[in-house]
Amino acid sequence: MAQPIFQTLWKTGVVFLGALTAAAYLVLAERKFAGYFQERYGPNRVGPFGLLQPLADAVKLLLKEEVIFPQASRGLYLAAPVIIGVAALLPLAVIPFSEHFYIADLPVAVLYLLAVGSLSTYGVLLGGWSSNSKYALLGGLRSAAQMVSYEIAMALALVGVALMAQSLSLVKIVQAQQSLWFLIPQILGFVVFLIAAFAETNRLPFDLPEAESELVAGYHTEYSAFKFAMFFVGEYIHLFIVGCLVTVLYLGGWYGPWKPGPHWFFLKTFLVLFFMIWVRWTYPRFRFDQLMRFSWKVLIPVALLNLLLTSLWMAL
Amino acid sequence: MWIFWLIAIPLVLFALGVVLSKNLFRSTIYLGATLVLTALIYLLLHAELLGFIQILLYTGGVATLLVFAIMLTQRIVGEDITQQSRGLVGGAIASLAVLLILFFFLGSSQLDFSVRPYPENLNLALGKNLFVTYVLPFEVLSVLLLAAIIGAIVMARRDR
Amino acid sequence: MTAYLSLLVVFVLAVLLIGGILVLSHLLNPQRSTNPAKGEAYECGIIPKGDARAPVSIRFFVMALLFLIFDIEVVFLFPWAVVYHKLMLLGWIEMVIFLGILLVGYFYAWGQGAFDWK
Numbered sequence: 001m002a003q004p005i006f007q008t009l010w011k012t013g014v015v016f017l018g019a020l021t022a023a024a025y026l027v028l029a030e031r032k033f034a035g036y037f038q039e040r041y042g043p044n045r046v047g048p049f050g051l052l053q054p055l056a057d058a059v060k061l062l063l064k065e066e067v068i069f070p071q072a073s074r075g076l077y078l079a080a081p082v083i084i085g086v087a088a089l090l091p092l093a094v095i096p097f098s099e100h101f102y103i104a105d106l107p108v109a110v111l112y113l114l115a116v117g118s119l120s121t122y123g124v125l126l127g128g129w130s131s132n133s134k135y136a137l138l139g140g141l142r143s144a145a146q147m148v149s150y151e152i153a154m155a156l157a158l159v160g161v162a163l164m165a166q167s168l169s170l171v172k173i174v175q176a177q178q179s180l181w182f183l184i185p186q187i188l189g190f191v192v193f194l195i196a197a198f199a200e201t202n203r204l205p206f207d208l209p210e211a212e213s214e215l216v217a218g219y220h221t222e223y224s225a226f227k228f229a230m231f232f233v234g235e236y237i238h239l240f241i242v243g244c245l246v247t248v249l250y251l252g253g254w255y256g257p258w259k260p261g262p263h264w265f266f267l268k269t270f271l272v273l274f275f276m277i278w279v280r281w282t283y284p285r286f287r288f289d290q291l292m293r294f295s296w297k298v299l300i301p302v303a304l305l306n307l308l309l310t311s312l313w314m315a316l
Numbered sequence: 317m318w319i320f321w322l323i324a325i326p327l328v329l330f331a332l333g334v335v336l337s338k339n340l341f342r343s344t345i346y347l348g349a350t351l352v353l354t355a356l357i358y359l360l361l362h363a364e365l366l367g368f369i370q371i372l373l374y375t376g377g378v379a380t381l382l383v384f385a386i387m388l389t390q391r392i393v394g395e396d397i398t399q400q401s402r403g404l405v406g407g408a409i410a411s412l413a414v415l416l417i418l419f420f421f422l423g424s425s426q427l428d429f430s431v432r433p434y435p436e437n438l439n440l441a442l443g444k445n446l447f448v449t450y451v452l453p454f455e456v457l458s459v460l461l462l463a464a465i466i467g468a469i470v471m472a473r474r475d476r
Numbered sequence: 477m478t479a480y481l482s483l484l485v486v487f488v489l490a491v492l493l494i495g496g497i498l499v500l501s502h503l504l505n506p507q508r509s510t511n512p513a514k515g516e517a518y519e520c521g522i523i524p525k526g527d528a529r530a531p532v533s534i535r536f537f538v539m540a541l542l543f544l545i546f547d548i549e550v551v552f553l554f555p556w557a558v559v560y561h562k563l564m565l566l567g568w569i570e571m572v573i574f575l576g577i578l579l580v581g582y583f584y585a586w587g588q589g590a591f592d593w594k
Contacts, residue, residue, distance in 0.1 A: 004482070005481065008485045009485060009489075012486050012489050013489070016493060061501070066501070066502060066505045073339075073342075081494075082494050082498065086487070086494055089493070089494070090490060092486070093486040103482050104479040106483075107364065107437070107438065108368055111365065111551075112368050114368070115369075115371035115372045118372050118377075119352075119375060122348055144380050144536075145539050145540070148377075148380060148539065149539065149543065152543060152547060155550040159550065159553040162558060163560055167558060168554060225501055226501030227498065230497075289593035293593065296542075296586075297591055300546075304575065311571070315568050319484075359480060365554075365555065372547065373544065373547055376547070381541060381544060384536045384537040384539075384540050385537055439554075439559075442555050443555040443559025444559055447556060447559055447563060447567055447570055448563070451570055455574060458573070458575075461545050461548060461549060462578060462581040464541075464581075465545050465578075465581030465584065466584060468538060468545070469584065469588045469590055472535075472537070472590070
């Protein structure tokens, strides 16, 4: 019994450190790519190619003045960033990075992911409400309504994957893709999942909760120093996880044309993330009514159709 | 066993928070925590599917719903609603009585508390039960959900 | 059960990590703010008026209610997906009936404009 716990400890340590580093460098990657898309250099002062920028940012945020908002509900105000951070880290527990490297293989991993995702909605609502500020509250409300609307489409897309893999375990789902990635038979589900993922991570075509031009910063307007950074880091860890999930669910995880292994996993994850950054700097923002209508009137019917087709195809 | 107490004690504390907190929003937050901890107890009992569904539906759905509901009613009433917790003494006595009754009957009952072996694939076994043995209740459930949808729409429309 | 023990380890480590970082940042903090303006809600320089916890539109509530109902539906689809390869046609018919009844509600909601945010 002592052996597995020790193993879990070091694996968790590695995964957490990896995810935090990934989040930090995703911020840099986003700024760099944004720079190139807009024909400028992006950060390039700190270290070669700006590679030490995340470190400098972290130190800066650690040393910033902490403002604890006097009219905020103190306990909940302090709890919100913790919930956000923890909820962002929890999904990492079930992601299989390679055939043997994962922290836990749950038989209901897909539901675990959805459940943990709903916890982060909670953190957002809490942050928005406890700040007692109009922009924060509006951002929190919008975010909750948006996450809630897109969660159904996302879950319906996941059912399609579960249907083909005949399992809810992520390891089994990847193993079922050894010969054929789910990208091909589940192309509709893939598109729905990807779009819903943009909404769940609050990224640009759907970034209404923190639309700078109307809400300042949304639910974390009144947070400063590292409490603000926690929201920010949480968002980028979330992004990293979504990249991993797309790889696991649709792109065959650790399998590749040659020797399977984690290098394939990370290559595909990077490509997915690059795509998400690309989209962010290409498309304008949705309006709130368009956003709601799109989820309920387009994504959900498409996801249901996908389910119908998949199940029919399997029965025949 | 220590894990059970690790979950149960905060569970009771949060549940008391739900009842005793004056602020409705805080009450809801505590309720969310209570529900998550209940889900953890389900996990301890090997009901993993149920546990995660509990978190998904109650914390993700019901708690969000309650938050919206609280903010909505603030408009109608025009001020912050505080919870008064009337009849605190009576409630305490009643819940104590229920606790004693449960203790008494469970202690004297002949129920079989032994743990039966779990099927190899819990999800599969559950699916079979749900979609072979208990199909009818499952289908009837969809009618219930339909009624809920229509009810929600009609209520919202009357308000407009 | 070992899988859940691992989850517990993950959870404890996550809380320690996040809490640790926040406590560290608190300790490293240079000064407390003394400027009262820093404690005011940020509204782009305008002095905040009224309570921030303003009432919300009933649409948010209806949306959450619909979400809850459809989420219950989705939750039933997961065990179905796992067991589907054993049931095949029977399972297909069962789910089509279930979803068909719910689709009536879905289209009713659509017709009543529940998905239009005006």
